[in-house]
Amino acid sequence: MQTSGQTSGRPSRPRRVRLATSALLALTLATTAAACGGGGDEGTTADGKIKLTVATFNEFGYEELIDEYNAMQDDVVVEQKKAGTANEHQDNLYTKLAAGSGLSDIEAIEVDWWSALMEQSDAFADLSDPEVEGRWLDWKAEAATTPDGKLIGYGTDIGPEGMCYRSDLFKKAGLPTDREEVAALFADWDSYFETGRQFVKKVPGTAWYDSSGGTAQAMINQVEYSFEDEDNTVIAADNPEVKAVFDAVTQNAADGLSTGLTQWSEDWTASFQDDGFATMACPGWMLGVIEGNADGVEGWDIANVFPGGGGNWGGSYLTVPAQGDHIEEAKALAAWLTAPEQQIKAFEAKGTFPSQVDALDDPTLTGATNAFFNDAPTGEILAERAEAVPFIAHKGPKFADINTAFQQAIQRVDEGKESPDEAWDSFLADVERLG
Amino acid sequence: MTRLDTRLTPYVFVSPFFLLFLLVGMFPLGYTAWVSVHQWGLLSGQGDYAGLDNYRRVLEDRYFWNALRNTFSIFLLSSIPQVLVALGLAGLLDTQLRGRTLWRMSVLLPFVVAPAAVALIFGNVFGDRYGLANEVVQAVGLDPIRWHVDTLASHVAIASMVNWRWTGYNALIFLAAMQAVPRELYESAALDGAGRVRQFLSVTVPMIRPTLVFVVITSTIGGLQIFAEPRLFDTQGLGGSDRQYQTLTMYLWELGWRVRDLGMASAVAWLLFLIIVVFAVLNLAISRRAGSLRGAR
Numbered sequence: 200m201q202t203s204g205q206t207s208g209r210p211s212r213p214r215r216v217r218l219a220t221s222a223l224l225a226l227t228l229a230t231t232a233a234a235c236g237g238g239g240d241e242g243t244t245a246d247g248k249i250k251l252t253v254a255t256f257n258e259f260g261y262e263e264l265i266d267e268y269n270a271m272q273d274d275v276v277v278e279q280k281k282a283g284t285a286n287e288h289q290d291n292l293y294t295k296l297a298a299g300s301g302l303s304d305i306e307a308i309e310v311d312w313w314s315a316l317m318e319q320s321d322a323f324a325d326l327s328d329p330e331v332e333g334r335w336l337d338w339k340a341e342a343a344t345t346p347d348g349k350l351i352g353y354g355t356d357i358g359p360e361g362m363c364y365r366s367d368l369f370k371k372a373g374l375p376t377d378r379e380e381v382a383a384l385f386a387d388w389d390s391y392f393e394t395g396r397q398f399v400k401k402v403p404g405t406a407w408y409d410s411s412g413g414t415a416q417a418m419i420n421q422v423e424y425s426f427e428d429e430d431n432t433v434i435a436a437d438n439p440e441v442k443a444v445f446d447a448v449t450q451n452a453a454d455g456l457s458t459g460l461t462q463w464s465e466d467w468t469a470s471f472q473d474d475g476f477a478t479m480a481c482p483g484w485m486l487g488v489i490e491g492n493a494d495g496v497e498g499w500d501i502a503n504v505f506p507g508g509g510g511n512w513g514g515s516y517l518t519v520p521a522q523g524d525h526i527e528e529a530k531a532l533a534a535w536l537t538a539p540e541q542q543i544k545a546f547e548a549k550g551t552f553p554s555q556v557d558a559l560d561d562p563t564l565t566g567a568t569n570a571f572f573n574d575a576p577t578g579e580i581l582a583e584r585a586e587a588v589p590f591i592a593h594k595g596p597k598f599a600d601i602n603t604a605f606q607q608a609i610q611r612v613d614e615g616k617e618s619p620d621e622a623w624d625s626f627l628a629d630v631e632r633l634g
Numbered sequence: 635m636t637r638l639d640t641r642l643t644p645y646v647f648v649s650p651f652f653l654l655f656l657l658v659g660m661f662p663l664g665y666t667a668w669v670s671v672h673q674w675g676l677l678s679g680q681g682d683y684a685g686l687d688n689y690r691r692v693l694e695d696r697y698f699w700n701a702l703r704n705t706f707s708i709f710l711l712s713s714i715p716q717v718l719v720a721l722g723l724a725g726l727l728d729t730q731l732r733g734r735t736l737w738r739m740s741v742l743l744p745f746v747v748a749p750a751a752v753a754l755i756f757g758n759v760f761g762d763r764y765g766l767a768n769e770v771v772q773a774v775g776l777d778p779i780r781w782h783v784d785t786l787a788s789h790v791a792i793a794s795m796v797n798w799r800w801t802g803y804n805a806l807i808f809l810a811a812m813q814a815v816p817r818e819l820y821e822s823a824a825l826d827g828a829g830r831v832r833q834f835l836s837v838t839v840p841m842i843r844p845t846l847v848f849v850v851i852t853s854t855i856g857g858l859q860i861f862a863e864p865r866l867f868d869t870q871g872l873g874g875s876d877r878q879y880q881t882l883t884m885y886l887w888e889l890g891w892r893v894r895d896l897g898m899a900s901a902v903a904w905l906l907f908l909i910i911v912v913f914a915v916l917n918l919a920i921s922r923r924a925g926s927l928r929g930a931r
Binding site: 466 | 676677678679695697757758761762763764765780782783868869870872875876891892893894
């Protein structure tokens with residue numbers, strides 16, 4: 200085998216010159232080729248119209264709305280860029296935010312990303328405007344407001360949570376099946392868990408809820424300051440409310456209330472078909488997930504209640520990155536897309552539940568029923584659930600990381616890899632590590 | 635002019651590769667080193683010069699050592715069976731089979747399937763509760779295996795995804811080398827009374843040694859960088875509740891995109907690079923030694 204040692208030593212002068220010339224020549228070739236690839240001015244179309252791009256993920260229900268907007272406008276052409284998953288969209292957003300260029304004129308963001316993005320609030324245009332004041336539920340707008348009072352995101356949808364349950368399995372366990380009566384049983388977490396203990400005794404082989412992680416998440420979301428306090432000092436280790444959530448779900452797991460599965464895993468999806476569990480926390484967008492996973496299963500229903508008051512899971516915003524060329528036009532488009540009338544249309548298209556106050560009593564919404572959930576008046580139920588959300592939990596820059604560690608600790612107990620005490624200790628070590 | 639032309643032209647022709655390599659290979663390498671000695675947030679960008687602090691923090695992090703252990707375990711569980719099976723498979727394909735082309739093509743089929751699709755399918759096969767693999771295990775009368783929970787079981791599951799994808803590919807490379815082995819060698823070996831297995835071990839394997847070394851090196855480099863399969867083995871992407879299958883590249887991704895610390899992530903990238911260099915040099919040294927042994931014989 201030939202080794203590379205033979206050509207060592209400094210090349211003679213003429214040879215160096217030739218090497219340099221050839222390198223230069225090739226570099227010129229390469230750069231001209233690259234320059235040809237670019238072409239065209241970003242942000243305007245060939246006929247001089249302003250081009251706006253809207254980057255979203257999953258389903259926002261904007262396809263027809265954008266066609267409608269394009270038909271209304273003479274000088275603006277809107278184009279939607281859809282990412283398949285929220286993660287994919289997030290990676291792209293963070294990377295291009297860091298690079299300072301390449302973002303769309305409007306970027307959708309998920310409510311949980313605010314914690315990280317608030318530190319970069321200068322990267323987003325201030326969207327405050329008297330015209331949109333009071334358009335959203337208070338807590339929805341508050342989450343998008345910077346400490347110095349800038350509004351940097353227009354709310355799109357929210358995820359008010361109700362409780363979905365299997366009335367057929369409830370019947371088997373001798374529990375009431377009527378929506379109202381079930382709601383009375385789920386007034387707070389203690390009574391919800393207590394009902395669960397009765398249930399698993401009567402129906403062995405079926406868990407009470409779908410996952411420890413999902414339940415813990417719902418409970419943490421009801422704690423205003425869970426892992427970080429107002430000044431974003433990490434308090435996770437000493438917060439009795441956090442420990443109480445941990446103790447409750449790990450005790451429940453020991454009592455057989457949990458499936459022990461992680462949400463979105465293959466086994467979790469399969470358990471919908473196998474009487475795996477009887478209840479789960481369900482935000483509006485989860486109804487479609489349940490209907491898909493439990494295809495062919497009869498008996499699902501939804502109760503107008505959420506233990507401990509109200510809860511919100513997920514929901515999105517539209518932001519206008521400050522790096523864009525057409526901030527004013529983008530702002531106008533974002534304001535139009537998030538107006539109640541448009542959000543109702545998105546709700547009809549994809550079921551995204553509106554965050555706008557005026558949309559909540561729109562007859563289209565309140566009249567909506569869901570055949571899969573025993574013809575429950577889902578629009579009315581979720582609207583009431585939205586009004587029951589008292590605040591949105593404070594999530595500082597470390598929230599997501601600590602929450603992941605918290606979820607993993609609970610999962611280790613579920614899987615029997617660690618005892619509750621060991622898992623709590625390793626959670627504390629993880630919090631320490633995250634600083 | 636013609637003289638200059640003949641001297642110059644070859645360099646011009648090979649230069650695009652090297653220029654591209656400079657641009658997409660050397661530059662990122664150098665830039666990563668630069669990032670790794672700074673405090674560098676994913677969103678906030680460059681911070682203060684930090685010296686080797688990021689490296690120190692990585693080396694002090696127990697999850698780094700955990701990821702290193704997982705990486706080696708999955709690498710050994712995948713690369714060793716992979717090379718051995720590929721070698722055997724190539725040996726079988728090198729015989730006078732009916733419909734040879736069909737067989738040869740079909741071993742490459744898994745390689746064509748995207749890793750994400752493979753992970754999806756295997757994710758279903760290795761479900762802890764409702765998976766196909768456990769159906770089989772239970773049918774034989776054994777306890778179901780918790781593929782996502784137990785450390786070794788999860789490594790085996792991930793390694794099998796990797797092997798599924800790469801075994802056929804490596805077999806074809808071996809096959810190409812085997813085809814170049816002079817047939818007279820087999821004839822004389824047969825005259826000396828060697829059976830098929832003996833021929834394979836004493837003629838085929840020594841004759842394709844350079845290819846063997848090549849495959850071992852490439853599968854080492856690939857094996858130490860396994861990402862897609864374990865990343866997609868669960869939905870969290872952190873390698874299980876106890877990070878029991880978090881590899882170094884997943885750890886790097888976690889630091890960069892979850893914790894948003896590009897400084898530390900770059901330090902991990904460089905440490906991984908150094909580990910791979912050590913392995914490549916080790917491989918080279920062993921193969922040189924093996925080569926000189928053969929020369930002396």
